Amino acid sequence: MSITRRTFIKNGVAAFTVSLAVPRFVSDLAYAQGPASRNLIILDLSGGNDGLSTLVPYTDPFYYSRRPTLGISPGTVLPIGSDSSGKALGLHPKLAGLQSIFNEGRLAFIQRVGYANSSRSHFFGTDIWSTANPMNSTGSGWIGRYLSTLAPPLSPLVAWNTVGEAPHMFQGTVAVASIPNVNGYAFQSPTGGGEGVLERAAATSIASHIPVDKPQVAFVSTTVQSALATLDTVASVGQVKPSIAYPNNGFGQALQAVAGAMVKDTGTRVFWVQTGGFDTHASQDTIADNGAYVRLMVTLNDGLSALYTDLKNQGLLSSTLLLSFSEFGRRITENGSRGTDHGAASVMFAMGGGVRGGIYGTSPNLSPDPQNPTLENAAGDVTFETDFRSAYAKVLDNWLGADSVTVLGGNFRKTGIDFV
Template identity: 65%
Template sequence: MSVTRREFIRGGVAAFTFSFAAPAFLSDLARAQGGSRRNLVVLYLSGGNDTLSMVIPYNDPQYYARRPVLAIPAANVLQIGSDKAGNALGLNPRLTGLKSIFDAGRLALIQRTGYANSSRSHFQGTDIWSTANPQLSQGPGWLGRYLDTIPSPVDPLIGWATTRDTPHVLQARTVGVPSIPSVAQYAFASPNPGAEAQFARETATKISSHVPVDRPHLAFVNATTQDAFATLDRVARVNSYRPAVTYPNNGFGQALQAIAGAMNAGLGTRVFFVTTGGYDTHSAQNTNQANGAYVNLMATLNDGLTAFYNDLVKQGLFNDTLVLQFSEFGRRINENGSAGTDHGAASVMLVMGGAVRGGIYGTAPNLRVTPDNLTLENSGNDVRYETDFRSVYSRVIDLWLGGDSVGILGGDFRAGAPAII
């Protein structure tokens, strides 16, 4: 029988303490490791982000010609300067908090990131960005491969996904990353509430405290059961976290608050994963400039990240934090007939942190039609990729996580990597 961490915990530890074979995840729980305070928060914008509505070339007449309904008026954008080619750029007007972080030099915007022959499939695109391998989008994620390189003993909370399932990017061969969408529910489960639940836990603890000399497998399970309880207690500390800022009362905001609480508790987690969705905007993307679908997406993104930034600054943890954002693809340049945009190619990556060299990296897309070379990367309706997304990963692995990007990514992508840190 295959038993997952969640099944083990939610099913009641005592039910498994007499098993002859240890569940696979217990090998992780039996190990413990301290680590650097430095951490990485991976942010996935699910659906395919229309970055021409996030980072806007507001002085390009082609932007307005090709998006007569969706284009954001130049007077409304939040101007952030020009790229190295002289293209004037501005942020979506709802990104006021991120504009302040950009002005403080702690937000980097990497334009036109992607890879050759970009997939337009949500599933394959997500797999490719998660594995960092356009040719082989299965197998462990690139951050899972990083976790596999950490010497034993590895802390069972070395990674933390705020989703119900472990995301592909954190799937590893030797390390199990827990999925903790709710800190309150990540606890010893008992059908009986109150004192009876406490009695059940105490009974399971007493049972697992017995270590018979002639049953090494059972002894291993008993020992790791104790470690499981210790892990539950560590996570429970996040429940008592009371931030000095107010987070949005939505899934994204509450997930970021839990991450900040885990950092505050000093749990030793090095890699977090958080996601927010709704970016598959085929229709009604900007029905109006006040509360269209994309404006609401930007509000969720801005308000969550701004609260997270302010919280970490108050805690003195922002310098130890790096936020790395990706989406499975960008969207096409032309708006469609439903006031939306369809699946495209390259997009913008957002990187935020106390060690980030903020600014605009790369150049804005050429919005002029080029019928002489209608390949995917140079068609008249796709944003051509300019920066290989794996070069961004290589920079993060080498200079932030202290890993070996060549070994982890299966190739050398350091050349041309934007100097974001």
């Protein structure tokens, strides 16, 4: 893992330094309009989401026999119909908000998404979902490559990351703004007032000296430049009053900032939001009110419901698409710790005004028969039906107006998953 990161860092610095020839940090650019004003929110459910507890195959007897304590009873799931194979599916009981969105036709689930020889490592798995290349987990991210295809000038906030660390998926030649807290995104000075104005001018000038012989210093200098160039716009986003209250947790606040950025038309094309804690090896508890998985679902449901309603109220839903992913699904049979270990394929979902709601792909048959074609690893894990790059391709081609073959380095277009 360290080796792959290091290789990336080396390449990343080189790429970044080259891109400095383009004057990106201008605040009053005219951004491309029309279909290009659409944006994409990537949602990372980090830790490896147990998709079988999100979208529950509640009529599969093996679901209950293999999950004696984690099985969610048929009476409590929120039914959303059946997939094309006729298998009835329901949402986790705490996903009532998502059920409403589904019923409005603005939420799609894609079942059994993954890739061959799925990595069961968090870090390798995340890297693969980021690069969109199961053979090579290093190098630029697929979103980073998409951003490189956009014609300049780009907004300095074209890629907006709501957590502290820049996600691998966004890394490439275009600068990513990481804004974990819009209100903390400000320039402070020891004295303030007029002295603070002088200091900010000095800091801006200092950051403009890019040493050609020191790529690392050059990288940090451009980070400082990018931060200083975006302070005032981000401050204005912090002033936006949402149309409804967002949950007072990190995920909710991140989504509020995303909506605020859309309201202020910051020129952002991709956002990154994350909610973690999905690595539920022990005491996963999908049922009790304070159960670990229940709390994950509450956070997810409340945050996304608020975002959906807010964007709808503000007329921004039609230009927004949210796409979820997680580095892997989890083992079907629960372990001795009432949890689940690392597995393979899992469910993705997409939400937004342009989404064709519904259930895409087919559910696995959970029979522990080793010959069961929907499972792998001696019927221990769900095997993939849709390559994850086909979901990416759909978003690139049909939503972002990009060429998925260029960005993904191959043709992964697939019919039957027309969720957008």
